[in-house]
Amino acid sequence: MMEELFSKQREEYKQLQTSIATLRRQAKEGNKKQKKQVQQKIADMEADLSQRHAHERMDLERTEEPQEGNDQDDLVTTLLKQMESTSLDKPKKSPENLKDEPAEQPKETKKPRNRQKERLERRKAELQQLSAQAEKEHAGTVDKQKVEKDKLSKILSDSGLVAVDITPDGHCLFASISHQLNYHFNIKLNYQQLRDHAANYIHKHGDEYSGFLLDEDTGEVMSVEQYCNEIRRTGKWGGDIEIQALANDLQVPIHVYNTDGPVIKFEPQEAKHTTPVCIAYYQHLYGLGAHYNSLVYNSK
Template structure:
């Protein structure tokens, strides 16, 4: 089972590297903003695969550990049965034959027992190594979450802002902007409506976005029509493309606070509202991947 898992994970890693290579080729042809989006997509894909592989190894360790104990018990029972059969059922042999059997039989039993013991010990060592690796990866993830949370909290505090938690359900970008539009301008558009508006804008300006609309799972470029359909009808994660589309459509600046650098500012082609919509981007804080929260003024 462990060998099969290693083989599967190696193949998935190869597939990921192929997808990443494709993304990097696409990034070379894009502008600065699009290149940054592709790099973020690559980082998210690598993190997701690493976490999933670690969980798979941990799950396999839990399911296989009892089997090893059973195999050892079965081996002991088999050896005892063989010994009983030898003592009680077989006819007595000449002293010469008995001596030969007495010499040969223990060697076979001892050899079989040693092979089983070595195999079990080797498996136990492999599982221990995988367990330690999984714990290390988990600790690294926890550290990244804490560092990101502390750094972003400091950035927001210095700007007089505080985060409003948005449910991490795949709609967080649209839900965050929905909360901001209502908070600043009393514009009531729920995340379903914002998904529609983003998809409609991208579809209408398809020539500008063609070649940069990526499949979340494969990293391959999608057609404008297919991409927009997924934005409308599924929980497809939203990113820079959707933020810029909504900024242009609603005619409002959208500022994204993050720990990777300065505030990312998306300016509309024509501004109806000058007060920026402010949201926070988290790369590590939530276990499901990238996440957005709404930001409001800290009145304390």
């Protein structure tokens, strides 16, 4: 069973390395932010696979070890009983001989090893180590969240902006832009309508985007048709491609505030609105990963 698991995990690791190699080749053609997003995705993929493999091995060991331990303990117990019930025929000694001989000292019986208990102790130590490592990683994540939150809050405060929380459900980019359009221009387009706008623009200008449309799970390049269908019909996350597509389609500048550098400005080819749509990009603050919030003017 364990060998079958190792074989499966080796195959999954090889597949992961193939996907990572494809992602890295594609990242060379993207901009700085796209490269950073790809690196983060690679790190997440490696961490997820490593954690899943560790849990699979632990689960399998739990199912195999107790039975093996019981069998060995039963065997040890049986052998001990047989040894205790076996007597060796010794020559009888006369009373005179007994006087001359020193009293026979009782032999110290060696306590049998409890192999199952030893395994359980080892497993307990391993679990404690894994738990400590998980707590350490969690503490590091919390620190990253706090650092990002404090740093971005300072950036927004200096710009006279404050974040409006958008539900982190996979539609956050489109929902935050929807909130901005209503806030600035009284334009009421919900997140699904904005998904349609982005998909229609990308499909219409497919030659410009071909080669940059990646599958989130495999990292493989998708066809324009398939990519646009996913944008319309699923909760596929939006990113730089969708932001630029919406900026061009809606003819409005979109400014993205982040902690990695200056404000990223997506300018439309033709501007109908001069007031920029402002959103904030978070990399660590939310558990699901990358997230966008809407930004409004600070009324204080």
